[in-house]
Amino acid sequence: METSDRILILDYGSQFTQLIARRIREQRVYCEIQPGTMKADRIAAWKPKGIVLSGGPNSVYDPDVPLPDPGIFDLDIPILGVCYGMQAIAHLCGGKVIHGIREYGRAELRIIKDDPLFAGFHRDEPITVWASHGDHVDEPPPGFTTIAVTETLRVAGFRANTRPIVCVQFHPEVAHTPRGDEVYSNFVFGICGCEPTWTAGSFINDSVARIRQQVGNSQVICGLSGGVDSSVAAALVHRAIGDQLTCIFVDHGLLRQNERETVERTFRQHLGIKLIVIDAAKQFLEKLQGIDEPEEKRRRIGETFIRVFEQASHQEQGARFLVQGTLYPDVIESISVKGPSATIKTHHNVGGLPKDMKFELVEPLRELFKDEVRNVGRELALPEEMVGRHPFPGPGLAIRVLGDVDEERLHVLRKADAIYLEEIRSAGLYDDIWQAFAVLLPVRSVGVMGDSRTYENVVALRAVTSRDGMTADWYPFPHDVLARVSSRIINEVPGVNRVCYDISSKPPATIEWE
Numbered sequence: 062m063e064t065s066d067r068i069l070i071l072d073y074g075s076q077f078t079q080l081i082a083r084r085i086r087e088q089r090v091y092c093e094i095q096p097g098t099m100k101a102d103r104i105a106a107w108k109p110k111g112i113v114l115s116g117g118p119n120s121v122y123d124p125d126v127p128l129p130d131p132g133i134f135d136l137d138i139p140i141l142g143v144c145y146g147m148q149a150i151a152h153l154c155g156g157k158v159i160h161g162i163r164e165y166g167r168a169e170l171r172i173i174k175d176d177p178l179f180a181g182f183h184r185d186e187p188i189t190v191w192a193s194h195g196d197h198v199d200e201p202p203p204g205f206t207t208i209a210v211t212e213t214l215r216v217a218g219f220r221a222n223t224r225p226i227v228c229v230q231f232h233p234e235v236a237h238t239p240r241g242d243e244v245y246s247n248f249v250f251g252i253c254g255c256e257p258t259w260t261a262g263s264f265i266n267d268s269v270a271r272i273r274q275q276v277g278n279s280q281v282i283c284g285l286s287g288g289v290d291s292s293v294a295a296a297l298v299h300r301a302i303g304d305q306l307t308c309i310f311v312d313h314g315l316l317r318q319n320e321r322e323t324v325e326r327t328f329r330q331h332l333g334i335k336l337i338v339i340d341a342a343k344q345f346l347e348k349l350q351g352i353d354e355p356e357e358k359r360r361r362i363g364e365t366f367i368r369v370f371e372q373a374s375h376q377e378q379g380a381r382f383l384v385q386g387t388l389y390p391d392v393i394e395s396i397s398v399k400g401p402s403a404t405i406k407t408h409h410n411v412g413g414l415p416k417d418m419k420f421e422l423v424e425p426l427r428e429l430f431k432d433e434v435r436n437v438g439r440e441l442a443l444p445e446e447m448v449g450r451h452p453f454p455g456p457g458l459a460i461r462v463l464g465d466v467d468e469e470r471l472h473v474l475r476k477a478d479a480i481y482l483e484e485i486r487s488a489g490l491y492d493d494i495w496q497a498f499a500v501l502l503p504v505r506s507v508g509v510m511g512d513s514r515t516y517e518n519v520v521a522l523r524a525v526t527s528r529d530g531m532t533a534d535w536y537p538f539p540h541d542v543l544a545r546v547s548s549r550i551i552n553e554v555p556g557v558n559r560v561c562y563d564i565s566s567k568p569p570a571t572i573e574w575e
């Protein structure tokens with residue numbers, strides 16, 4: 062991103078490092094996360110307008126801890142140290158860090174010296190902040206001044222007297238620090254002098270230029286899943302190179318109702334993108350015959366997908382590049398220092414392609430978070446139905462038909478799922494929910510319809526709220542919505558006589574049932 066002002070975040074392993082990036086990007090300022098040990102000369106060459114040192118799980122007194130290159134203090138680039146970032150600066154500059162007194166939770170911060178970081182805050186009004194640290198700074202380094210305190214910390218923030226370095230012991234990036242976004246906006250605008258120029262539109266312009274430069278006149282293929290990431294990646298690459306792009310959509314027969322038609326309509330008619338649809342349903346269903354173990358289902362689907370995709374891609378002779386919808390959280394995972402942020406992982410992605418395919422990769426979304434991808438999709442005129450949709454797992458309905466999967470059971474689930482989603486949408490609740498879907502259970506239950514006894518399928522409904530899929534809460538539907546969904550499914554889907562609502566959180570349950 063050469064055209065926008067940018068901030069560099071040095072990561073020391075905090076679980077909140079990604080949130081720092083989110084807060085800064087929400088201000089329309091581009092930022093990137095790099096390992097905390099990045100050398101000062103490389104940092105200078107990257108030309109950040111400011112540097113944030115993240116928190117981290119370590120103590121500066123632990124052996125082999127990641128520390129910033131002290132050379133960064135001489136670059137004359139503004140630095141904000143957060144929590145461990147503050148302790149690391151104190152430690153390197155001669156302050157006193159006290160080891161081992163834990164503080165975790167809400168604290169009241171009092172500003173004792175005006176500072177541009179706290180512009181808009183009043184000295185006599187305590188500020189609620191979130192603390193999460195084992196060590197703390199007890200004395201600022203020589204040449205630094207304390208700017209804030211809490212009931213328990215006599216140094217909750219300090220700044221250098223003659224250099225643009227400012228630090229806080231709390232986490233302004235978390236929601237529990239209600240005015241934390243003002244702290245980041247004070248840093249990036251007030252202290253670093255950034256302009257808020259990083260938008261979906263500017264991202265698209267830059268990307269189009271980069272994609273053209275990368276692929277030249279070569280042919281490019283893109284595997285579409287129907288999900289947000291691959292759709293936006295394809296639309297973006299198409300904006301850059303038009304008909305040099307061919308998309309391949311593998312219909313594995315495990316899709317939701319009308320999904321294939323939606324993809325065909327959107328890509329062929331709406332966007333005018335060349336699209337090859339491979340109907341491989343039979344092949345996948347054969348592979349799944351008699352398989353009820355979830356991981357084995359995933360393995361077989363993954364393998365078959367690779368085989369089918371490879372075959373289809375061979376037909377596109379001369380294609381040199383492959384588009385992938387890799388997102389920034391995947392990239393961060395591979396570059397972060399060891400610590401909690403390195404261990405938070407995205408789900409194993411069935412539908413992923415092997416590394417040894419002969420293509421060079423085009424990954425135009427590598428710098429974006431999910432909601433930024435959605436905004437880019439909207440800017441590229443993808444329909445809201447596509448950019449705002451809930452995540453859908455690569456193995457599709459195969460892990461939602463519990464136990465054996467066959468065409469008949471898939472058909473029952475598809476119908477129930479479609480009614481459920483339709484009612485959620487018409488109640489205006491779709492966007493409040495992270496993911497909602499129906500599951501077909503491998504049991505039958507007794508019921509009564511008219512005058513006769515039935516012995517039929519049970520459908521479970523799942524809906525959760527979540528920030529990232531790592532943890533989730535079940536969604537508290539209004540009872541009338543549940544009532545409508547239940548009676549419609551039982552009345553309209555032959556073979557179902559009972560509907561249950563799943564009220565388990567993750568953890569200990571997972572979002573999917575398999």
Ligand code: XMP
Binds near residue numbers: 409411454570574575
């Ligand atoms: P769980 O069930 O582990 O799911 O709580 C977390 C998120 O990951 C999705 N998921 C998958 N996505 N391939 C995928 O591409 C898979 O095998 C898979 N399994 C679960 C799930 O839908 C949720 O969004």
